[in-house]
Amino acid sequence: MGTPPTQLDLANIQGDILEGLPKKNQTFFFFRINPNKVPDFRVHLAQLAPLIATAADVKNDRERIRLEKERAAACKTTASILEMSGVNFAISQKGLTALGNTDHLGDAAFKKGMLNDAPTLLDDPNQFVDALKQDIHGAITVTGSSAGVVASTLANVLKVFNVGGEGASIDPVYQVDGQTRPGAEGDHEHFGFQDGISQPVIAGFSPSTITEPVSEVIPLGRVLVGEDGDLDSTGTTVIQRPTWAKDGSFLAFRQLKQRVPEFDQFLEANKALTDGNKEQLGARLVGRWKSGAPVDVAPLQDDFALAKDPNRNNDFRYDPGSQLRCPFAAHTRKTYPRNDLSNSKAHRILRRGIAYGPEVTDSEAANYQSSTDPALERGLLFACYQSNLVNGFQFIQHSWANNADFPPKTITSGFDTIVGVSPAGVPRTMVGADPDDAATSLDLTTDLFVVPRGGDYFFAPSVSAIRDTLGQAAQNFEL
Numbered sequence: 001m002g003t004p005p006t007q008l009d010l011a012n013i014q015g016d017i018l019e020g021l022p023k024k025n026q027t028f029f030f031f032r033i034n035p036n037k038v039p040d041f042r043v044h045l046a047q048l049a050p051l052i053a054t055a056a057d058v059k060n061d062r063e064r065i066r067l068e069k070e071r072a073a074a075c076k077t078t079a080s081i082l083e084m085s086g087v088n089f090a091i092s093q094k095g096l097t098a099l100g101n102t103d104h105l106g107d108a109a110f111k112k113g114m115l116n117d118a119p120t121l122l123d124d125p126n127q128f129v130d131a132l133k134q135d136i137h138g139a140i141t142v143t144g145s146s147a148g149v150v151a152s153t154l155a156n157v158l159k160v161f162n163v164g165g166e167g168a169s170i171d172p173v174y175q176v177d178g179q180t181r182p183g184a185e186g187d188h189e190h191f192g193f194q195d196g197i198s199q200p201v202i203a204g205f206s207p208s209t210i211t212e213p214v215s216e217v218i219p220l221g222r223v224l225v226g227e228d229g230d231l232d233s234t235g236t237t238v239i240q241r242p243t244w245a246k247d248g249s250f251l252a253f254r255q256l257k258q259r260v261p262e263f264d265q266f267l268e269a270n271k272a273l274t275d276g277n278k279e280q281l282g283a284r285l286v287g288r289w290k291s292g293a294p295v296d297v298a299p300l301q302d303d304f305a306l307a308k309d310p311n312r313n314n315d316f317r318y319d320p321g322s323q324l325r326c327p328f329a330a331h332t333r334k335t336y337p338r339n340d341l342s343n344s345k346a347h348r349i350l351r352r353g354i355a356y357g358p359e360v361t362d363s364e365a366a367n368y369q370s371s372t373d374p375a376l377e378r379g380l381l382f383a384c385y386q387s388n389l390v391n392g393f394q395f396i397q398h399s400w401a402n403n404a405d406f407p408p409k410t411i412t413s414g415f416d417t418i419v420g421v422s423p424a425g426v427p428r429t430m431v432g433a434d435p436d437d438a439a440t441s442l443d444l445t446t447d448l449f450v451v452p453r454g455g456d457y458f459f460a461p462s463v464s465a466i467r468d469t470l471g472q473a474a475q476n477f478e479l
Helices: 038-051 055-075 093-098 108-112 147-160 260-274 278-286 331-335 362-367 393-401 463-470
Strands: 025-033 085-091 138-144 170-179 249-258 354-356 379-386 429-431 441-443 450-460
Touching: 025 093, 025 147, 025 379, 038 085, 038 147, 038 463, 055 085, 085 147, 093 108, 108 450, 138 147, 138 450, 147 170, 170 354, 260 278, 260 362, 278 331, 331 393, 379 450
Parallel strands: none
Antiparallel strands: 025 138, 025 170, 085 138, 085 450, 249 379, 249 450, 354 379, 429 441
């Protein structure tokens, strides 16, 4: 494994971006800046800077985890869960405006905000959590090895802003908690599929969690603003950014409700397309088996050895002229079409999601229907980083997942089977679910398995920008 170039200051880059904060639990805390306490907020933000978990910190944490796993393997025991936590910070366009910052960060989606971007994404704001339809100025992300560690760390962070006391500089808007699923399902999302697979390799940086062959390398500037490869959607023009934005990254956050019993019922009702094999139908819709093994490599049955082999699990290419092994509309093929498109690497993102909500109850499973009890809502707290939202998350959702004609083939592939949404009045269908008849259409119109519940776009600045540009030391104010 290589080492980062010397000019990349890992102690100045927030840890969730390049490495991903280690976590068993995670809280997203969204807030508004108190308009009467803007100077205080900037002081508090500068005080938060030393608490930010950096890329350097995360590398050290992941090395500790690796050594503990090696120790446990050598002793033939279960690895201990090491107590650790991490804090990261991001700000929205409305947050920058509240601070009086008029710099244009060079991203139209960020400037617009996700709620105003709903028509582009084909989101239904009526389904949004009410709090996520309010003005949000920023997000504080806290991860940890347990729910208790996260809660304690968040409490300490909120003390920095005097939340709960007099003179609070921020007002809470919304808090949502995520957790890895229990037991063997720990790294699987609620539909049962392993999550977080296929993260791009970044030029000049070797994360501890590489999952793709080096042939899939992307420029550092696809993720970090101001680095090599930070280009506009044409891929030819360098985007002009404020100096302070260098080594920050844009964060897209979405709370995605998953209708798990309904998805399972859909597979049960349509399993004849795969000769009665419900698991195979699910794998063809997703593009991977539940273990994470790609159907393009293992089209007929799950392959656990393949799923656990990082040298093989992502080292494959689709047959551009066929969906025999993997449908064109399969979720993983839609959102990363590989060689179906010559420049698909230009739209890569780093995903940092976590599951939320309880496990499916016996009653839900028996009735193939999600409970209407809000306390039983479950899904994915989706988060991703990129240097260009228009070219990253927004493009993937709008131009790929929600586009029945993508990838461009002689046959209309249909919509992304998992997160794709069809325009009003257009049937939500896909082809290729039946491996023996690629032209057979499958109707997904009444079965929206993933429901966006709202979110927003943020910018995760460098630690120095948090401390010196957005924040300001107390002695520099005339208080």
